[in-house]
Amino acid sequence: MSDRTKTRLLTTLKTSGPQTAADLAKREKVTAVAARQHLDSLAADGLVEFEDIKGGVGRPKRLWSLSSRGHAQFPDNHSGLIVSLLDGLRDLYGPEGIDQLIAHREAATRNAYTSALEGKEHLRDKLQALAEIRSREGYMASVTETDVEGSYLLIENHCSICAAATACQGFCRSEMELFRSVLGNDVLLTRTEHLLSGGRRCVYRVEQAA
Structure with a gap:
């Protein structure tokens, strides 16, 4: 082989x-x-x-x-360096410095994702575009339909910022808010599996709000 x-x-x-x-x-x-x-x-x-x-x-x-x-064979965005930088930032500026960094990353990423989803009207099309850009970032993302009409699963088999997210849970919270923002206020988003909570992957259930 x-x-x-x-x-x-x-x-x-x-x-x-x-x-x-x-x-x-x-x-x-x-x-x-x-x-x-x-x-x-x-x-x-x-x-x-x-x-x-x-x-x-x-x-x-x-x-x-x-x-x-x-x-560990899969990309982790230079985990050792990231954790070291986060520790240094926390030492220099405290928790507020970490929060500002996360907010800055979220804003920049929101702009990129909004552009990628531009012109997508159907929820599945939005999710597919989101999965494609997330896959390019190393998350190995895909979209599947559930048994409920209009309900989908956004599946991420890898976390390319796992080390940073482990060191600071704010990154995970930020990504949830990011997804809600770019998918629209009329969408319900629930994380059903979480890598950092012992799951094999991260899975988000996404559906149109009633």
Whole structure:
């Protein structure tokens, strides 16, 4: 299996969560045996790990997932430098300095997102444009419909500012306000999964207000 295929395996585990070797083999169009061999190789490199889930009858189902080192293969916007800069800013200017930085970032990002969504009338079109720009920023974003008409999920499989958001939760609050602002006052936005609260990803339920 080429390094490119290994990268696709890691990406699939990042975007779709834990998978069996058979599921991964089907996606990558290789045999299950080959998939297991290369998962073992990735495990030896510390990039993936597994958990055996007991079912009713037969052998336990082995689910593969990314390890913390595997997650670190995806971009994090130079996390060490960012945390260091935030600590320095807090030391120099206190919490107010952090708040001003977050507000400045939010305003600049709002302008960029507003331009990207310009001319989009339907909520799904707005969300698709938002997901595209977020993906370019490293969030691996996508949009799916729910079972409720007019309701969608904005899914972000990666947080490219995870280190900054971990150091300062204000970044997460700011992004919620940012989404509400650019999507419109007639939209309801609820975060149903949160990476920093132990979730595998961040998921936002978005629907038109009654």
